[in-house]
Amino acid sequence: MTQTPAPLKRTPLRDVHVKAGAKMVPFGGWDMPVQYTGIIEEHRCVRSAAGLFDISHMGEFEVSGPAALAAVQRVTTNDAAALAIGQVQYSLLCRPDGGIVDDLTLYRLADEHYMLTVNASNIDKDWDWVTEQGGCRAAWSNVSDETGLLAVQGPKAEGLVQRLADTDVTRVPYYHFVKGGVAGVPCLISRTGYTGEDGFELYAPAARLEALWRALLDGGKGDGIQPIGLGARDTLRLEMKFALYGNDIDETTNPLEAGLGWVVKPGKGDFIGREAIEKVRAAGVTRKLVGFEMAERAVARHGYRLLKDGAEVGVVTSGSFSPSLERCIGMGYLRADLAPAGTEFDVDIRGQAHRARVAKTPFVPSKAKKS
Amino acid sequence: MANVPADLRYTKEHEWAKLEGDKARVGITAFAQEQLGDVVFVELPKAGTKVSAMKTFGVVESVKAVSDLYAPLSGEVVEINAELPKKPELVNADPYGQGWMIVIKLASPKEWEALMSAADYEKLIASAGH
Numbered sequence: 001m002t003q004t005p006a007p008l009k010r011t012p013l014r015d016v017h018v019k020a021g022a023k024m025v026p027f028g029g030w031d032m033p034v035q036y037t038g039i040i041e042e043h044r045c046v047r048s049a050a051g052l053f054d055i056s057h058m059g060e061f062e063v064s065g066p067a068a069l070a071a072v073q074r075v076t077t078n079d080a081a082a083l084a085i086g087q088v089q090y091s092l093l094c095r096p097d098g099g100i101v102d103d104l105t106l107y108r109l110a111d112e113h114y115m116l117t118v119n120a121s122n123i124d125k126d127w128d129w130v131t132e133q134g135g136c137r138a139a140w141s142n143v144s145d146e147t148g149l150l151a152v153q154g155p156k157a158e159g160l161v162q163r164l165a166d167t168d169v170t171r172v173p174y175y176h177f178v179k180g181g182v183a184g185v186p187c188l189i190s191r192t193g194y195t196g197e198d199g200f201e202l203y204a205p206a207a208r209l210e211a212l213w214r215a216l217l218d219g220g221k222g223d224g225i226q227p228i229g230l231g232a233r234d235t236l237r238l239e240m241k242f243a244l245y246g247n248d249i250d251e252t253t254n255p256l257e258a259g260l261g262w263v264v265k266p267g268k269g270d271f272i273g274r275e276a277i278e279k280v281r282a283a284g285v286t287r288k289l290v291g292f293e294m295a296e297r298a299v300a301r302h303g304y305r306l307l308k309d310g311a312e313v314g315v316v317t318s319g320s321f322s323p324s325l326e327r328c329i330g331m332g333y334l335r336a337d338l339a340p341a342g343t344e345f346d347v348d349i350r351g352q353a354h355r356a357r358v359a360k361t362p363f364v365p366s367k368a369k370k371s
Numbered sequence: 372m373a374n375v376p377a378d379l380r381y382t383k384e385h386e387w388a389k390l391e392g393d394k395a396r397v398g399i400t401a402f403a404q405e406q407l408g409d410v411v412f413v414e415l416p417k418a419g420t421k422v423s424a425m426k427t428f429g430v431v432e433s434v435k436a437v438s439d440l441y442a443p444l445s446g447e448v449v450e451i452n453a454e455l456p457k458k459p460e461l462v463n464a465d466p467y468g469q470g471w472m473i474v475i476k477l478a479s480p481k482e483w484e485a486l487m488s489a490a491d492y493e494k495l496i497a498s499a500g501h
Contacts, residue, residue, distance in 0.1 A: 023408075034408075034435065035408055038408060038409050038463075039408055039409050039434040039435065040409045040434065231408065231434060231435050234435075235434060297411065297412045297456070297459075298412065298432075299411065299412060299432045299437065301437060320434055320435075321409075321411035321412070321432075321434050323434075328411075328412075350430065
């Protein structure tokens with residue numbers, strides 16, 4: 001018997017991407033643009049001007065009512081009680097053994113009303129997880145299908161969004177949001193992103209997304225704005241050492257190993273995974289997620305072995321050519337005693353040892369507005 | 372339409388070969404470089420290496436992916452493109468010209484006839500492209 005693969009899901013802009021000449025690839029069950037003109041050119045466009053990303057494949061869940069905060073506190077590791085209305089928080093869903101179910105951003109929309117933005121490939125898994133584990137008293141709703149999401153990132157992003165917005169977005173601090181119209185489309189305007197650049201993520205009704213996309217491209221022509229695919233999104237986030245779920249973190253990795261201990265707040269009270277993570281904290285981690293630079297032009301790919309004096313000491317989780325640095329960089333889990341910056345080791349690339357060195361990260365300074 | 376020069380022969384793995392007397396110059400096709408995207412590294416054999424038809428002779432790395440390179444013909448590598456380690460982007464810019472990879476001295480000239488013609492290769496990429 002043969003199994004027919006499930007058809008790829010499409011964002012509201014899928015046909016727009018195809019018409020624009022994007023190269024489409026399957027990603028997490030979605031038909032997504034990997035590049036338009038070329039990964040390196042698109043990457044440089046975001047770093048120097050502005051880039052527009054369709055990230056509508058991401059999932060959005062809302063939870064509201066008197067039990068909403070308790071539900072969010074139980075399923076996520078960061079302290080949601082610390083969030084003001086209008087604020088965003090990076091957080092994790094963890095299993096009881098501390099393994100990472102997903103990473104997410106949490107929005108406090110109103111007093112008893114939160115939104116979780118989760119990874120596209122995990123929408124179904126996360127939905128089952130939060131509704132089963134987050135308590136049946138909280139009112140959860142999966143609004144992924146009707147919610148479109150664009151990211152505008154780069155040094156010209158603020159000026160562009162401000163010209164099109166009917167509210168002052170220049171006063172929105174990093175990891176905060178406002179609601180307002182952008183080119184007449186009602187949006188949640190969030191000063192967040194995953195590129196290391198200043199910029200915004202714009203949540204809008206799926207039915208209005210194409211109008212918003214076109215308005216941003218038209219309005220940003222003078223800024224040199226371009227549509228950006230998933231390929232450059234990956235190199236941009238890698239230069240910041242931002243973890244990608246499924247590559248750098250997954251259910252077998254622990255937040256402390258991944259360098260995400262800063263979003264685990266045991267002081268807030270009980271949550272799923274707390275006990276296991278605290279045990280690891282007390283014992284110390286045996287491996288750490290590090291960033292590394294290759295000594296030569298050789299690309300370390302996901303799954304390649306890390307070696308020290310010929311013995312296996314870790315594994316590559318992400319690797320690519322860095323368009324900003326023009327050298328090959330990567331991330332991987334390395335034995336904890338080898339994790340300090342400057343430590344040299346080898347990457348096994350097709351049977352040959354290639355020298356690498358633990359780097360200080362981020363590889364490229366963040367330009368996100370953190371004041 | 373991808374560029375498929377009529378005077379070359381092709382493999383189903385998207386390499387091209389150009390006959391130059393008893394040797395053949397080898398590279399990857401315009402279609403292949405388009406599929407790969409930005410090439411950042413090319414690993415080639417040393418001159419003197421023996422290669423076999425449809426066995427790997429090297430690797431091409433783009434930002435997104437790593438791909439094996441297959442020798443269209445058997446023989447000895449007598450020349451490699453020394454520019455490629457410094458300028459791998461030549462593979463994207465000029466796949467049939469400055470982006471060539473190796474020259475093979477042919478061990479078995481009759482293998483040439485087994486390679487795909489430009490017309491057959493065009494049919495292959497027309498079916499692979501969509």
